[in-house]
Amino acid sequence: MKRRILGYVAVMVTVICLCAAPSFAADNYKVGVGYQGMFAGNMLNGLSVRGWFGPNTAIGVEGNVFYGAMEVDDTDFDADLWMVEIKAMYAFVVRPNSRFYAGAKFGYGQFSVEPVDFDGKVYIPGILVGAEWNFPSLPEVGFNFDVGYNYILNKNEVNGNDVDLKLHGINVAAGIKYYF
Secondary structure, eight states, X not given: OHHHHHHHHHHHHHHHHHHHHHHHHHHHEEEEEEEEEEXXXXXXXXXXXXXXXXXXXXXXXXXXXXXXXXXXXXXOOEEEEEEEEEEEEEEEEEETTEEEEEEEEEEEEEEEEETTTEEEEEEEEEEEEEEEEXXXXXXXXXXXXXXXXXXXXXXXXXXXXXXXXXXXXXXXXXXXXXXX
């Protein structure tokens, strides 16, 4: 009789461990691809890749690629800006369908202006705080927003005049990612 009970217990423990293994793996990493846009402070849209790693997915990294263009009607004035950005995040609060995080970011951008024939570079360090959540019925789609402060470092000149991109200050970004 004891063997039979121990056999049932062993089978149940094995089944529970095998069923729980995918759940444990989901808590250790999560990688998603999607859209990220900056709406307040500057208007840039782009492609985003975000990953959460570590126990209970508390450590995150995000990479973004943004592009912006401007044309002035009735003139030949044309400007382009592209930027890459990387964020390091730590989630202070991790819940089954949400997380609250803070972090730091660094961006690098290049811009060009025609017909002035001017090319420049910018370096953008910053800090951020944000949240990400998903719906219980749709756990593979994550929605996020960040509020942060960016500071622009540039040493660009045209004909002896400094060129300052006014992208520094408080920014608000939002995004949506599909997690694999």
